[in-house]
Amino acid sequence: GAVVSQHPSWVICKSGTSVKIECRSLDFQATTMFWYRQFPKQSLMLMATSNEGSKATYEQGVEKDKFLINHASLTLSTLTVTSAHPEDSSFYICSALYPLAGSWGYFGPGTRLTVT
Amino acid sequence: DAKTTQPPSMDCAEGRAANLPCNHSTISGNEYVYWYRQIHSQGPQYIIHGLKNNETNEMASLIITEDRKSSTLILPHATLRDTAVYYCIVSGNNNAGNMLTFGGGTRLMVKP
Numbered sequence: 001g002a003v004v005s006q007h008p009s010w011v012i013c014k015s016g017t018s019v020k021i022e023c024r025s026l027d028f029q030a031t032t033m034f035w036y037r038q039f040p041k042q043s044l045m046l047m048a049t050s051n052e053g054s055k056a057t058y059e060q061g062v063e064k065d066k067f068l069i070n071h072a073s074l075t076l077s078t079l080t081v082t083s084a085h086p087e088d089s090s091f092y093i094c095s096a097l098y099p100l101a102g103s104w105g106y107f108g109p110g111t112r113l114t115v116t
Numbered sequence: 117d118a119k120t121t122q123p124p125s126m127d128c129a130e131g132r133a134a135n136l137p138c139n140h141s142t143i144s145g146n147e148y149v150y151w152y153r154q155i156h157s158q159g160p161q162y163i164i165h166g167l168k169n170n171e172t173n174e175m176a177s178l179i180i181t182e183d184r185k186s187s188t189l190i191l192p193h194a195t196l197r198d199t200a201v202y203y204c205i206v207s208g209n210n211n212a213g214n215m216l217t218f219g220g221g222t223r224l225m226v227k228p
Contacts, residue, residue, distance in 0.1 A: 004159075034215055043203075044160070044218040093159050095216065104150055105216055107159035 002028050004096045006108035013084055013115055020080045021111045023094030029074035030096035034105065035067075038091040050077045084115045120204045125223040128198075134191040136222050138204030141185040147208050149180060150216060151189045153200040160203065160218075163189065194226045 003026040013019050023033055031052045036044040048069050049057040056069035068080040077096075081088055091112055095105035121139040128134040140149065148167050152160040164171055164178045166187070171178045177190040191198055203221040 006159075036218075043220055044154075046215055046217060049215055091157070095160075104162050104165055106162060107152075110157070110159045112157075 002026075002096075002098055002106045004094065004106045004108040006092075006094055006111050008111060009109060010112040011114070013113070015085055015115055016083055018080055018082045019084055019113060020078055021092055021094075021113075023077045023079070023096070023108050025075045025096040025106070028096070028098060030077075031074060031099065032097040033071060033077040034095040034097070035069060035077075035079050036093045036095065038093060038110075044093060047079075081113065084113070086115045089113055089115045120206055120219050122202075122204055122219065122222045124220060125225070127225050127227055128191075128194045130196060130226055130228050131193055134194040134198065134224060134226070136189040136191075136202050136204075136224065137186065138188070139186045140204070140206045143184050143206050144208075147206050149178065149184075149187050150205045150207060151176070151178065152203045152205065152216075152218075153198075154203065154221070155200045163202075194224075196226050196228065198224065199226045200224060 005024045007022045033050040035047045037047050038044045046059050047062045050069045050071040052071045052074050058064045066082055071077040091110050093110040094108045097105050148165050150165040151163040154160045164173055164176050166178045166180050180187045201221040201223050203218050205216050207216050
């Protein structure tokens with residue numbers, strides 16, 4: 001199947017700093033990517049939809065000024081957690097939409113963020 | 117997106133078929149049924165999807181009832197590596213950019 005990568009796979013940062021997470025579709029072009037967050041023992045929660053060349057659409061309750069999303073190319077979307085706090089510690093997962101009718105999203109391996 | 121209902125957990129003996137049910141009684145005509153699984157601390161892995169016909173691939177089979185209100189994912193010969201959380205998701209045609217909304221899933225434990 002198609003491959004989606006994320007970088008870094010894990011990161012530890014200090015409270016108040018910003019962290020950027022990259023999501024790349026390696027062998028297909030994705031006009032749409034999704035960002036999810038998953039807390040321990042919980043399901044994935046959609047944070048935002050990222051469309052290439054346009055502003056991201058955020059789910060209710062997700063602060064767009066805190067979680068900055070940039071989808072500058074058809075193979076790369078970035079999520080920047082600004083002024084991170086310990087409660088932002090989570091598993092962040094991206095998904096790239098495979099461009100076929102009735103198709104599906106391929107997911108990245110996830111990024112474990114720990115804010116100290 | 118239509119909601120889905122799955123049992124929170126299931127056990128299966130290694131080598132036996134694992135049958136994971138999913139109810140999606142409010143599914144609409146243009147919505148697909150997708151199945152993903154998530155092994156601990158990894159991103160979800162696509163398994164299979166279907167609209168109304170039964171589907172089979174190298175990983176699993178998907179049986180969708182005629183009224184489309186429920187489906188069953190079948191892992192024909194479960195192995196220990198199939199232990200994971202399995203998510204049944206209903207969503208529209210992804211060309212429209214519909215997102216995949218995850219519910220609680222079924223935690224499948226394959227036992228030796």
